[in-house]
Amino acid sequence: MTAIAKGLSVGHISKSFTLKDSHLEVLSNIDLEIAAGEFVAIIGASGSGKTTLLRILAGLEQADSGTIHLNGQSIQGVGSERAMVFQEPRLLPWLTVEANVALGLELIGENSTQALEKARHYLDIVGLTAFYNAYPRQLSGGMAQRVGIARGLAISPEILLLDEPLGALDAMKKIRMQQELERIWREQAITMVMVTHDIEEAVYLADRIVILSSDQTATLQVMNIDLPRPRQRSDSQFVAYREALLKTFHLNDTRHTTTATESTP
């Protein structure tokens, strides 16, 4: 494996957890290269370790073995070149929207006036100009998640790690936020690594999809999504990619549903 000059390089990452007396291997020998500016989606069934992998990339968890390099430099722990957007917005309820975004900047050492200025700039980018001084409880789920994205973008990371950020949104909001996310990714020229369990979302957003299977195979499956943007969900090629992915998870087997209906008396 040769580390690429610009981007993230994951080498032989393994991680296991010990729960009481059972030993659970979540990730074994994962290799992954992510180029600068790429949008990578990580999909997999629950328990496949996709969130664990993202948390290791963020520095929130430590791998048992393996290396992570960013632009050729070994990285350990958390760092401001990586930012994370969680599944829940995780906003501090006692701070206004702008103060929540400024918080991340202050924590990496910016002075508060500059932090506030930048916070407002990134709130403009995510379309929340009118909500600088709102409190989190006044926001809808989608708006709160935009604040989380702005908070991540504000520290100008090279990589934005997203852990099922749209998982809790309803179908309509989800589609709108996917479009927003793509726009932000394009405009900010940032690397995005997004964990999702939504196959359509992955096909819509990603340059490449990394598939983690739950049966601990050492190799990952990687699928390049070679479609022009913005992508059309009804496009035949789009549908073909989706079908191929469904097949990977054995989810397009129609017999499965038939059996289910038959078994009902």
Place this chain on the structure above:
Amino acid sequence: MKKVTTYDVTTRGVTKALNGNNARLRQLGQALTRAGNVCLGRYGALVAFFGLWQLASSLDWLNVAVIPPLDRIVVALYNAVLHGTLMDDIGISLQRSGIAFGASVLIAIPLGLVMGSFRAIEQSLDPILQLFRQTSALAVYPVFILLMGLGEASKIFVIFWASVFPLLMNTITGVQQADSKLIEMVRVFGASRFEVFRRVVVPSAIPSIFVGLRLSATSTLLLLVAAEMIGANRGIGFQVMNAQYNFQIPLMFAAIFLLAGLGLLANYLLVALQKRLCRWENDGST
């Protein structure tokens, strides 16, 4: 106080008749009747209680020597404040409770923040604190009197004893309730342990600390009265007992109402302070 909407057909009819088709006046009228209804709903029982008291007492349904009418209590309060020693009593009572409550705040909040943050410290101090907490302050008052004499020190200490534990326990709980997901979020931005404490843990604990402050204020006043009844010659609690001994029953009730008023005032001030500090909890409900 939450907004209460009432659909009272009669008041609506009356307002309409009064204001004709003037929409703004009608709105004002409706707002007034709504406010009136809210007041009646909230304070109706209280007004009825005092009304019944005054009526029962003036009509001799009750023994006036034991339950005097409210007007005589008000007059007694007025005279005691203007011509008697009641202002001094209020002063000394406020001083005792103020010092004790202040000491509780200064000790319980920092100690609670530390105990909540460091599991080892909390674990090692918890058994003895539980023992102290469950020991009635009144039961150990004689010990404090033996140790500190019958002066101010033992009184202030027994009030402190009763008020420090609710605040301490609630501060610890508040710290421990800090959302681990929020803590993780600030850690991603490289927050140090101290930053986590300052940015997440302390603000998270504030609502619980206020619960502690209000419980603590209640205990303070409770023990203030007890301490002043047992071994004092000044103070509002002393006046309650003293007035009873001297058959100055209206004065006794005046002192009781004064104590109730102090309790209400303390609670009101703490609630107002909490609303100011926790604006995010109340602002702009959608």
